[in-house]
Amino acid sequence: MVRSTHPFSQQVPAGTTPAAHQGLISRTIALTIALVALVNPTSAETYQPVSYPATAVLENRLFVYGGxxxxxxxxxxxxxxxxxxxDDDFDTDKIPWEFHTEGSSSYSSMATAMASGSPSKDYNRFIVTGNRNNVGRSPATVYDTDSHTWSPAADLPEITGNATTQMQDYRSDSPGVALDTKNGMLIEFGGRNATAITNEISILNTTKPSDQMTWSYRGYLNAVPALYAPILTYLPWQNATLIMGGCDHMDTDEIPTQCASFDTVYTLSSDSIRSATPQATQISLRGTAFPPPRVFTCTFLRNNNIYMVGGGEPLTMKPLADIWILNTKNWTWTQTTMSNSPSKGIMGHSCQIANYDQVVVVGGHDTDGFLQRPLSVIKLRNMTWSNNYYAPGVSMGAKVGLGVSVIVVLGAIAAGLFLRRRRARATAANASKRRASVDRPENNTGQRRRVKRSQSSRSGGDVLPQHNDHHRQHHHHYSSEPSSPIFLHQSHNSNNGIPLEPLADHERTLRSGAEWPLPSGPGDDTSHSFGVDKITSHSHSTRSMNGSTSSTVVEPTSPRFEGRQQQPGAVVDMVPPTISS
Structure with a gap:
């Protein structure tokens, strides 16, 4: 039988015992785990404090290597x-680092310091260049974020013979590095090789795949002096790369003893880089206030300004705490302050723009050693150092969008309630108008009837109230002649001005004590006392809900029945006059 050597084969070779087969399965599982680790090579480790790391930001992700x-x-x-x-909030006391292990190749395990990091033009590759411990022939290594693999860049041009030995001589400790984002050329200038500080310039084309990146130029920039750890920053509005700072002398311990003044800078034209004839122009800055010379500082670009934070003092290597801003429009320096900045200074750190308002500061040390926090955040909006990072872009937009959505929803609800209320008011107003249009003819008819009956009351008629809410039930009223009952008013909610049944004399008195108009017909008593009636007796017969009746006799001694006697048969329906108090 042919034995399969494929690591994922489940076939049991001839003569293999079950225990051996179990061992084969275990090895297969272990190999699978290793392959998964290569695809997503992260592990849970502890951060090791560093200074002089290589850093870059690629697609809203911070990369940190070596130190x-x-x-x-x-x-x-x-x-x-x-x-x-x-793209997530975090506290700098608990930084959610992702630790990467990329295998055992010489380029993935290369220890570096004094190196520089940069993205490629497409921001998919992380480039580490200019380190002291070059391994092999390449001055740069490239990490591909898609394949999670490291690969060396091509050899420098004009390297012949024993290239490995020559590269060790070249090694370029602490050069300045900047990416020309317009044409994708990575510029490496200055640094110190095996023998001396140099003004050599090398240009790497980052538009090609990782293993095909080539150095398009290698030479010397004669217009610029030899500088150790110079500052390089690409200025897109000038289509040029700025070169400034750096040191030009070192002692035997490789400590910088003399550094360049910041009253002079150099600009390297992008067009000259494309034409493979790099040319730099010297610019003398205006003003009288300039930053003191320094090395191992940190710079970042925002708008037209270059921010420079801290650094080390030449010779003493004392960390500096001052902060300066160079305006590249008028070429003047301005010193500024930031609250909560390291009081003992900082050097050996790296600064990267995380978003328009925040800068992450990685690594570094002061006079006491490594900083307590391996990462800090500079808030440019209020010029302060902070321990909290707030996610930009989508997170902020989501908060604003949520606030706007809540406002829109509340506004829609308020508008709906307002419109509903207006509709209700309009409906009520229309109903009132319809009722008024129906009631107007009826009220006019009732008013004419009341006027006629008022006129007839002057000739001895009685007055009947138009509406009387004192009695809602049926009543029987008896005058001094019991044989002639007078039925009290029926339920009149729907009469709408139609005259009711004749009302007894005692009902003509208002509840408030007002008097009804006195009749002027025959039989009137000439001694009208308050206009109240004179009757001998009076009884109420009230019908209950079950149909039974009860009678109440009211004696004529009641004040309500003093005065004249009733005149039956003369009934006038008239609204009682309103008596003001």
Missing amino acids: LTNLSSPTSFTSQFLTLQL
Whole structure:
């Protein structure tokens, strides 16, 4: 039988025992886990404090590689490889680092310090260049974020013979690096090789695949002096790369002793880089206030301004705490302050723009050693150092969008309630108008009837109230002649001005004590006392809900029945006059 050597084969070879087969399965599982780790190579580790790391931001993700781990030993380098997502909030006391392990190749485990990091033109590759411990022939290594693999860039041009030996001589410790984002050329200038500080310039084309990146130029920039750890920043509005700072002398311990003044800068034209004839122009800055010379500072670009934070003082290597801004429109320096900035200064750190308002500061040390926090946040809006990072872009937009959505929803609800209320008012107003249009003829008819009956009351008629809410039930009223009953008013809610049944004399008195108009017909008593009636007796017969009746006799001694006697048969329906108090 032919035995399969494929690691995922489930076939049991001839003569293999079950225990051996179980071992084969275990090895297969282990190999599978290893392959998964290569696809997503992260592990849970502890951050190792560093200075002089290589950093860059690619697609809202911070990349950090290498650094110096022992300040008293200049060769204590590390291959620590970290990334940090910048689209989530975090506290700098608990930074959610992602630790990467990329295999055992010489380029993935290369310990570096004093190196520089940069993105490629497409922001999919992380480039580390200019490190002291070059391995092999390439001065740069490239990490591909899609394949999660490291690969060396091509050899420098004009390297012949024993290229590995020549590259070790070249090694370029602490050059300045900047990416021309317009044409995708990575510019590396200055630094120190095996023998001296140099003004050599090399240009790497980052528009090609990782393993095909080539150096399009290597030479010397004669217009610029040789500089160790110079500052390079690409200025898109000038289509040029700025070169400034750096040091031009070092002692035997490789400590910078003399650094360049910041009253002079150089601009390197992008067009000259494309034509493979790099040319730099010297610019003398205006004003009288300039930053003191320094090395290992941190710079970042915002709008037309270059911010420079801290650094080390030449010779003493004392960390500096001052902050300066260079306006590249009028070429003047201005010193500024930031609240909560490191009081003991900072050097060996790296600054990267995380978004328009925030800058992440990685690594660094002061006079006491490595900083307590491996990462800090500069809030440019209020010029302060902070321990909290707030996610930009989508998170902020979501908050604003949520606020706007809530306002829109509340506004829609308020508008709906307002319109509903207006409709209700309009409906009520229309109903009132319809009732008024129906009631008007009836009221006019009732008014004419009341006027006629008022006129007839002057000739001896009685007055009947138009509406009387004192009695809602049927009543029987008896005058001094019991044989002639007078039925009290029926329910009149729907009469709408139609005259009711004749009302007894005692009902003509208002509840408030007002008097009804006195009749002027025959039989009137000439002694009208308050206009009240004179009757001998009076009884009420009230019908209950079950049909039974009850009678109440009212004696004529009641004040309500003093005066004249009733005149039956003369009934006038008239609205009682309103008596003001």
